[in-house]
Amino acid sequence: MNDKDKLKEVVDQAIADQQVPHVKLKKMGPSSVDIEKLTKPSKETHQEYWGKGLTYFAIGLIIVLVVSIIGFVGYHGLATFIDNHVNVFHFLTSTDWDPGEGKNHVGAAVMIVTSFAVTLLAALVATPFAVAIALYMTEYSSKKGASFLQSVTELLVGIPSVVYGFLGLTIIIPVIRTLFGGTGFGILAATLVLFVMVLPTITSLTVDSLKAVPSHFRKASMALGATHWQTIYHVVLRVATPRILTAVIFGMARAFGEALAVQMVIGNAVLMPYNLVSPSATLTSQLTSQMGNTVMGTLPNNALWSLALLLLIMSLVFNFLVKLIGKRGQK
């Protein structure tokens, strides 16, 4: 009580002393100063608590989610090796995939090889096109043309993967069949489908990387008498290389994880591919086509979880590569 009276005195004194009248205090008038209000947390403080609390809550939820997903996939994926005693080395190198037959038939080498082959080929085919489109958009075209091209690539991103798969099944497969024989299903078809799917990802990230090259680099190069193409080739692309590589890896991550479209055109045969038009299977296609047919907790099911774990690890590796290249680029 004593404290409050003292405070009131101080406040009244302050009001009396003030040179420029304080709007809020003046409105309240000296006698109506509410000490309760002044000593307790204000409305703004409450907002602060609320805002902070909500942010922490959301972040906490996401962290719990991520950890539990990784934990869950890891738990089931490792069960193959711990509970079912499958040899890890055997799992990675054997081509015999028939988990229903027992622990000596759990070899994922076919899926691993095919997944990587499809991913690398798709990135290899898509990158030159993506860089070309990005260069045109940033260096040559008018603003209108660039924004038109940008909306086109964004449209490509928005098309669902099942549509790409369906197009591949109806157009690409028959064409490959007539050109190369066989069934048409295989790595080539998957590469072509994935090429269209990763193109927009790589393109838009490459555009960003080219835009990030400072314009005075270009001007300096021009001033030295370099042609536009010489500038692009020797200056712009050189400076942007680390970020273009990042773009390619993002594209590869997308290709590696794509399931549905690939599953529709790869043929789903667990056979080591001996050429580009022999049917094979990827990690993702095997997962999607098998998961409904296995019973939770059995070896075939655990083996599928191991494939999922492999996918998860690979996407972590891709992320790690992106970080690494980003750091190298900054130096």
Place this chain on the structure above:
Amino acid sequence: MKKHSIGKILILVLLMLACVTGCAKDNSKITIVGSSALQLLAEQAGNDYRLTHPSSNIVVQGGGSGTGLSQVQVGAVQIGTSDVFAETKKGIDAKKLKDYKVAVVGIVPIVNKGVGVKNVSMKQLRQIFTGKLTNWKQLGGKNVPIIVVNRSKGSGTRDSFEDIVLHKQKAIKSQEQDSNGAVKKIVDTTPGTISYISFPYANGDNIQKLSIDGVKPTNKNITTNKWQLWAYQHMYTKGKPDKKTKAFIKYMLGKKVQHDLVPKIGYLSIDDMKVTRDSDNRVIKVGK
């Protein structure tokens, strides 16, 4: 102001969550999960059932026979559907489940019309799917290599086909497709392909149904087991079903579904079968 709107959204989300979880515990709901072959039948039967039983709430989902059996085993759903006997599925304790056979579906080997073969023997069929025959020439057809398109490992149709045709031999590794539709499309367009498919899907300009040992794939031949490639469509419940589930299964086995809906979809009614088959593939004539 902002504080309020965020708070309101949060409360709304929590309410929605509460509602979703609350609804899931609703006892009047019958969830049917599993075999995609049975999904269509169960859905239509469910819709008709709702007309006469407005308070019922039947949800039908696919997911595969394995999903159906494992979900019903843990009690997550009331009915699990399957193309295969629960006894043949690893990791399923068939003794805990009660089996209701609601329909029979025929399976027929199909080839692309270009191969020039219309009839095979059971032995030849086995040799094709185990990789011993590699050209249609060897079967009196044209000089076209045989391309086997199999069904996904563990799928009900494949299990039934392999049980009857392969006699425990292993199929060659080949392309696998996980749906009737995809199989049909591939065989329809790819020269030299052979696969197998449920009766209702076996049509197409370039698709040739094969006879086996001179027996034509007809419903009539299935009822007497002359055409041996057929499978039951099972509905499994965990132990004894509750009242509402039992009523629905009774409806599925009743006249309206069995004589009306089942033939319309292209399956065979259980009532028409003159033989029964058990999980060990022993065939017994009805009434003996």
